[in-house]
Amino acid sequence: MYLTEENRGKIWGDIPYAVEGLEGLDGDFLEKVYQRHVKEPWEILQTDRLIVREMTEEDLDALYRIYDQPGIEDVMDGLSEDREEERAYVRAYIERAYPFYGFGLWMLAERESGRCVGRAGFFMREGFDEPELGFIIAREAQRKGYCMEACGAILEYGFRELGFERVQALAAERNSASLAVCRKLGGQRSGSIVWEGRSYVRFVWSR
Known part of the structure; x- marks a missing residue:
């Protein structure tokens, strides 16, 4: 929808996009609008070895494989034991979180x-104002540098493309691998907190 002085203050609940001018309406933007309309996942970026893209419902099996790690729920939230419940969550996340936040x-x-x-x-x-970096690597893909490769590019994307001024990450005190990744990525330690029973x-x- 094109915003004008006459319609600017109205509520348009069924309109997913509104523009004030033609600036920025390039091919990339229009392709993303089309992909969102037909429910195709956005490709966010590529690194030397990885493609970073939005989730689809077809990723459900992969998610359970990725999160199938001993002690995972001691350091982060896991997936639902009910696969259909998790499928509904993934569907809602795709339909609401990606369009609302843009990330x-x-x-x-x-x-x-x-x-x-x-x-x-x-x-x-x-309870926090800053966007948070989160990450998990499947057991069979660990110790290959994938986490550093992906998260380094994602941080750069957040500052350059999303306009973030600050980004935080919470690494569980007992998760030595996550602590090491955050340090290697240049994160500055900013204290310790307890969140939902985890330190x-x-x-x-x-920036």
């Missing part, structure tokens, strides 16, 4: 094989 947690797929090897991206944690170290990145 979210994305799938990490190998460029050569297409196999999903992890999940990473940004989300908003209740975390807070890291911050600034």
Whole structure:
């Protein structure tokens, strides 16, 4: 919808996009609008070995494989034991979170094989103003540098394309791998917090 002085103050509940001018309406923007309309996942970026893209419902099996790690719920929220409940959550996330925020947690797929090897991206944690970097790598894909490769590119994307001024990450105190990733990515330690019974170290990145 094109915004004018006459319609600017009205509520248009069924209109997903509104523009004030033609600036920025390039091919990339229009392609993303089309993809959103036909429910195709956006490709966010590519690295040397990975494609970072939005989730689809077809990723459900991959998500359960990625999160199938001993002690995962000691350091982060896991998936529902009810697969249909998790499917409904994924569907709602795709339909609401991605369009509302313009970002979210994305799938990490190998460029050569297409196999999903992890999940990473940004989300908003209740009680915090900064977007948060989150990440998890499947057991069989760990120790290959995928996490650093993906998260480094995602942080750059957040500052350059999304206009973030600050990004935080909460790494569980007992999760040595996540702590190491945050340090190697240049995160500045900003204290410790307890969230929902878990102890975390807070890291911050600034533009």
